[in-house]
Amino acid sequence: MEIIFSIIIWAIIGALPAFYVAYFKRYQLRTALFFGAFAGVLIGEIAVQIGIIATQGSAIVTIFGLAFVAALLLPYGKLEEQITMQGRITQLAYALTIPTALIVLGIVIFPVIWNVIFSVRDIRTADLATVELFNFDSLTLDNFIAQASLRIDTLPCEIDEETGECARDANGNIIYPQARRYFGTEYRGFNEATNFTLGDDYYAISVRNRDFYPMLFRTLFYTLASTILAITAGLVAALLVRDAFPGRGIFRGFLLFPYIAPVISVAFVWQALLRQNGFINELADTRISFLTTSDTWLGLPIPLVMVILFQTWRYFPFAFLFMLARLQAIPDDIYEAAKVDGAAPSQRLWLITLPQLRAVIGTLFLLRFIWTFNKFDDVYLLTGPIESTRVISVQIFELLFTNGNIGQASAVAVVMALMLAVVLAIYFRFFLVEEN
Amino acid sequence: MLDAKPSTTATKQAKVWTREEIETVVARVIKVGLIAFFAIVTIFPFYWMFNLSMRTETDIIGNPTKLYPSIDQIRTTLHPIGCWLRFGTDNPAINPDLPENCVRVFGQSSYTIVLAQQGFPPFIWNSLILAFLTVTLTLLLAIPAAYAITRLNYPGKNMMSAGILLIYMFPAIVLAIPLFVVFTRTGLRGTLEGLVLVYMSGTLPVALYMLRSYFMTIPPDLEEAALIDGCTYFSTIWRVTIPLATPAIASVALYTFMIAWNEFLYAFLFLVTTRERWTLPLGLQQLNTQEVPVSALMAGSLIVSIPIIVIFIFFERFLTRGLTAGAVKG
Numbered sequence: 210m211e212i213i214f215s216i217i218i219w220a221i222i223g224a225l226p227a228f229y230v231a232y233f234k235r236y237q238l239r240t241a242l243f244f245g246a247f248a249g250v251l252i253g254e255i256a257v258q259i260g261i262i263a264t265q266g267s268a269i270v271t272i273f274g275l276a277f278v279a280a281l282l283l284p285y286g287k288l289e290e291q292i293t294m295q296g297r298i299t300q301l302a303y304a305l306t307i308p309t310a311l312i313v314l315g316i317v318i319f320p321v322i323w324n325v326i327f328s329v330r331d332i333r334t335a336d337l338a339t340v341e342l343f344n345f346d347s348l349t350l351d352n353f354i355a356q357a358s359l360r361i362d363t364l365p366c367e368i369d370e371e372t373g374e375c376a377r378d379a380n381g382n383i384i385y386p387q388a389r390r391y392f393g394t395e396y397r398g399f400n401e402a403t404n405f406t407l408g409d410d411y412y413a414i415s416v417r418n419r420d421f422y423p424m425l426f427r428t429l430f431y432t433l434a435s436t437i438l439a440i441t442a443g444l445v446a447a448l449l450v451r452d453a454f455p456g457r458g459i460f461r462g463f464l465l466f467p468y469i470a471p472v473i474s475v476a477f478v479w480q481a482l483l484r485q486n487g488f489i490n491e492l493a494d495t496r497i498s499f500l501t502t503s504d505t506w507l508g509l510p511i512p513l514v515m516v517i518l519f520q521t522w523r524y525f526p527f528a529f530l531f532m533l534a535r536l537q538a539i540p541d542d543i544y545e546a547a548k549v550d551g552a553a554p555s556q557r558l559w560l561i562t563l564p565q566l567r568a569v570i571g572t573l574f575l576l577r578f579i580w581t582f583n584k585f586d587d588v589y590l591l592t593g594p595i596e597s598t599r600v601i602s603v604q605i606f607e608l609l610f611t612n613g614n615i616g617q618a619s620a621v622a623v624v625m626a627l628m629l630a631v632v633l634a635i636y637f638r639f640f641l642v643e644e645n
Numbered sequence: 646m647l648d649a650k651p652s653t654t655a656t657k658q659a660k661v662w663t664r665e666e667i668e669t670v671v672a673r674v675i676k677v678g679l680i681a682f683f684a685i686v687t688i689f690p691f692y693w694m695f696n697l698s699m700r701t702e703t704d705i706i707g708n709p710t711k712l713y714p715s716i717d718q719i720r721t722t723l724h725p726i727g728c729w730l731r732f733g734t735d736n737p738a739i740n741p742d743l744p745e746n747c748v749r750v751f752g753q754s755s756y757t758i759v760l761a762q763q764g765f766p767p768f769i770w771n772s773l774i775l776a777f778l779t780v781t782l783t784l785l786l787a788i789p790a791a792y793a794i795t796r797l798n799y800p801g802k803n804m805m806s807a808g809i810l811l812i813y814m815f816p817a818i819v820l821a822i823p824l825f826v827v828f829t830r831t832g833l834r835g836t837l838e839g840l841v842l843v844y845m846s847g848t849l850p851v852a853l854y855m856l857r858s859y860f861m862t863i864p865p866d867l868e869e870a871a872l873i874d875g876c877t878y879f880s881t882i883w884r885v886t887i888p889l890a891t892p893a894i895a896s897v898a899l900y901t902f903m904i905a906w907n908e909f910l911y912a913f914l915f916l917v918t919t920r921e922r923w924t925l926p927l928g929l930q931q932l933n934t935q936e937v938p939v940s941a942l943m944a945g946s947l948i949v950s951i952p953i954i955v956i957f958i959f960f961e962r963f964l965t966r967g968l969t970a971g972a973v974k975g
Contacts, residue, residue, distance in 0.1 A: 295798075301878050302799035305789035309849060310805065312786065316824065316846040317812050323823035337829050449680055460680060462961055463687050469957050469964070470691070471907040473926040474946035478690045481697055481939055488693065491709035522686065530965060554668040583816035586909040590930065602818045609822055610914070622819040629816070 211343045216250050222269060223249015225307070226276030232304050233280065235288040248272065321626075327619035328352055334613035352620035358417045360399060363410045364391055388413040420596065420604075425628070428582065428600040431513060435520035436577045440570060442521055443528025448562070450529075451536045461533075468526035476590035479519055500592045510597035516588050520581060528573050535569040536562070575636055582629060601625050691950070698722070698755045698943035705939055725754035729761050755944035759932070763941075765948065767921060768928035771837065775924060776905040778841045783848045783901045784894065791856035792882055796865060806857075813850045820846060821914055828915060835919040843911050848901045855900070859893035860886070896963040903953055925949045 227245020231238050252272055256262045262271060292300075329348045332340055366375035367384045376384045388401045399415040402422075406412070416422065450461050467475060482488045483499040490496055497504070499515050506514055539562065547557050585602035592598045594607050601621065608618035697705055699714035699722045714722075728735060728747035735751045737743045751757040759765050793799070794806055824843055825834070833839030867889065871881045887894065912927045923931070929945045957964060 298797055299799040302793040302797040302802070305793035305797075306805060309786045309790040309853070312842070312845055313808065313812060313849065316842060317815065317820060320820045320823035320827075321815075323826070324819055327822065327826070332826075337826060342826070342830065445679060446683055449676060449683065454680070460684060462958070463684055465957070465961075465965070466687050466691060466954070469903060469953055471926055471946075471949045471953060473907075473909055473929050474694065474950045475690060477929070477933070477942050477946045478694045478697075481943060482690065482693060486706055486709055488709055526687075548665075553664045554672055579814050583814075583818070585816075585818050590909065602816060605818050605822070606910075609825065615822060615826060619822050622816075622822055625816060626819055629814070633814075 211341075214343065216254055219249045219253035219268075220246035221249070221311070222253060223247070223251075223272055225311070226273050228307065229304065230276050230280045230283070231286075232300060234283050234285055236286040237288060238300060245276075248275070324619050324622055324626075327615055328623045329620075330616055332615045334609070334615060337615070352616040353624075354417065356418050356421050356617055356620055357624065358399075359422070360415050362388055362392070362413050362415070364388060364413055366411065383411075385411045385413075388415055420599065424599055424601060424604055425624075427513065427598075428628075431517055431520075431588075431598075431600055432578055432582045434517045435524070435581045436574060438517065438521040439524045439577055439581075440528045440573055442525035443530075443573075444532055444566070444570075446525060446529040447532035447536055448558075450533055464529055465526045467523045472523070472586050473590055475523065476519070476587065479515075479591060483515065501595060503597065512592045512595060512598045516591055516598050519591050520584070520587060523587065524577060524581070528577065531569055531573055532566060535566055539565050575633075578632065578636075579629065582632070601628075691954075694943045694947045694950070698940050698947055700940055702938040702940060722754045722756065725750040725757040726760075729757050733761075735761070755938065755940035756948075758938070758941040759945045759948065763928070763932060763937075763945075765925070765928060765945070768923050768925045769948075771922055772906055772925040775837055775840060775844070776902045778837070779844045779848055779905040780898050780901045782841060783845060783852045784898060786845075787849055787852035787856055787897070788887065788890075788894065789882065791853050791860055792886060794853070795857050795860040796868070809850050809853050809857075812846070813854065817847065817910055821910065825914055834915050835922065837922055840911060840915050843915065844905050844908060847908070848904055851900060851904065852897045855897050856890065856893055859890055863889050892963060892966070895960070896966065899956060899960055899964055903956070906953060 224242045224245040227241045227248070228238065230236075230245075231241030249272055252262065252275075253265065253268045257265060257268050262268045326345075329350060329352065331347070331349065331351060364385050367386055368374070369376035378384055385404070388399070388404075389396050396415070398417050400417070400419055402414050402416045402419060404411065404413040446464055450457060450464070454460075480500060484490070485496055485498045489499070497511065500512050502511050504511050543561055544557055547561055552560065583602065584600075585606060588598055588600055589603050589606065594603055594611070599607070602625070605618050605621050605625065608614050608621060612618075696712065696714060699719050700711070701718070704711070704718070724746070725735070728743075728750055732740050732743055732747060734740050734743070735747055735749050735757075737748050751761045790805075794802055794809075820843075828834035828839050828843075833842075863886070868881050868885050871885045872878070876884065907926065908924075909926045909930065912924045913930070916922050916924065916927060917931075926949060929942070929949055932942060932945055
């Protein structure tokens with residue numbers, strides 16, 4: 210399997226320069242591609258195996274060198290007499306796009322497929338040097354089970370042996386058994402996460418990984434909150450900058466600083482501002498370690514609130530620029546007409562400006578939602594991998610880098626991609642506001 | 646209520662405030678307040694980097710709200726930088742000609758702690774190489790491809806355009822796992838060349854998207870004229886399209902540079918085991934330990950930010966336009 214893969218790679222490496230030689234020298238592309246692929250395999254696979262060529266790097270150099278020599282020496286072909294204009298344009302388009310397409314294939318599409326494959330295999334960083342990448346014998350769903358498995362059981366109440374009815378505690382509440390004790394060995398690996406009574410039935414919800422579902426919920430909450438706050442702040446900023454005032458140009462430049470600055474720098478300065486003996490605490494006369502504490506505000510962990518504020522601060526300029534561009538495109542006569550009709554400034558804002566921004570807000574919401582959802586470095590650099598800010602991307606990173614469990618990391622990554630797909634589907638189905 | 650008729654007790658001269666006027670005044674007050682708020686909130690952290698980087702650890706802990714460093718503190722912080730630039734060392738055993746006031750001074754300045762003691766210059770160099778390689782390769786690949794998907798009609802064109810958009814939306818961490826595995830196996834992990842390839846997964850879609858929207862605004866007539874006059878497609882791109890698209894290409898170059906310069910996740914995953922290839926953000930992140938004073942962290946943060954801020958100040962016009970044109974990811 211690995212050998213087939215390697216042959217395909219070498220065929221592509223050989224065919225690529227052959228394509229360009231044939232294009233410029235006006236030969237039949239198909240023959241050239243075939244010939245190039247053959248030469249590529251010959252040089253890259255066989256010559257390297259036999260030992261004529263020392264390394265794969267020099268094999269690549271040889272292939273491109275030969276193609277270059279061929280391009281210099283070969284006479285021009287007569288393809289133009291046989292091919293239509295459209296055919297030639299198609300060839301040109303491929304000549305222009307193939308390198309990009311190959312790179313995208315190699316570093317995006319190909320990894321995505323592999324990610325799915327890794328998610329159904331037991332594969333760890335420790336045995337990365339020896340593991341057979343193309344072994345598909347032992348595919349398993351264990352990674353998904355370990356992360357996401359969930360069971361909901363109905364449990365009967367404890368029977369009071371004297372009365373033969375449900376046992377009750379001192380407060381008169383019915384006593385239920387623990388799921389672990391009730392199910393015994395069948396329950397192994399699970400933990401009771403929560404339980405509730407619905408009607409007359411008592412349910413116990415059990416999971417293998419306690420943090421998995423809270424983590425998904427946390428990710429969605431963090432994403433929604435950051436997105437909405439960033440767009441709101443961007444809207445306010447855009448309304449401020451729309452009309453001229455002294456220093457507007459400089460002010461507009463200032464607003465973009467958080468967005469363009471390296472994330473590492475701004476994360477560090479936030480850490481410095483928020484530390485226990487830092488500026489904010491001293492100003493407010495408190496001693497809260499904002500980024501590490503397990504305390505909550507209104508039921509929200511303080512570090513998570515800080516991450517949301519950080520995201521808002523960092524990405525409102527993006528929303529600001531978009532909305533400013535849209536605001537400046539609204540024609541003045543609408544406002545003039547409204548003013549003549551007696552609409553006050555607040556009414557003009559509410560009835561003219563905001564409706565005009567609907568489409569751009571819709572687009573911004575989508576873009577910001579996706580990018581915030583995908584974000585890793587902002588969260589990780591600001592608070593580190595603490596539990597209260599462990600969103601899905603941080604969880605994947607931790608599984609990969611700290612636990613060295615590539616299989617489970619890939620499984621969570623698959624879940625992440627699926628969540629994104631679902632959100633996009635819902636958005637396009639129900640919320641899409643048509644631009645123009 | 647606001648535009649109610651004047652009460653009977655009011656004199657004739659009393660001004661009647663219309664709703665329009667009241668709201669305009671209120672809006673102005675709110676506006677001034679908000680402008681001040683936004684200006685402080687966006688700029689203050691950057692000023693704070695500078696402020697903390699100029700002060701000593703004891704001063705920072707003792708006076709957390711001190712808003713500016715004293716002249717003396719600035720002088721003691723800047724002086725060792727001069728020594729470092731002139732002599733490269735503060736050790737008289739290495740350089741016997743070292744003047745008295747430059748002996749053992751690197752520990753006194755947050756900047757020389759980072760630059761001389763923690764060995765940041767190679768990281769700066771790595772970051773520069775990486776960024777320049779990424780910019781060059783991205784432009785080299787993206788300009789022809791963007792031209793093809795805007796100007797030429799060919800089978801598979803729509804699929805390519807849609808594909809670019811899709812990649813734009815894809816989480817970097819999902820790509821990171823398989824790339825990590827493959828790079829470890831092929832020995833590309835820990836090399837700058839491999840990292841350039843990975844960075845292109847982020848920069849190519851941005852570049853293609855921005856260039857595509859710009860090419861759409863250039864009328865094709867000029868190119869058609871060049872073609873009719875006997876130019877080949879390649880020389881048309883070279884002589885007509887590229888010169889016309891210079892502003893867009895400039896902003897793509899700047900953005901690609903920024904993406905590569907600021908990137909952290911991939912640099913961390915692929916380079917963390919090879920210290921000599923660390924980039925600036927990675928080097929800075931590894932500095933975040935108990936032993937390193939906050940002032941040094943802030944100095945490092947400022948060193949990482951300065952090139953970006955300088956670029957931004959000089960090329961703001963390009964960047965702002967490019968941003969809205971390409972919806973640059975972040």
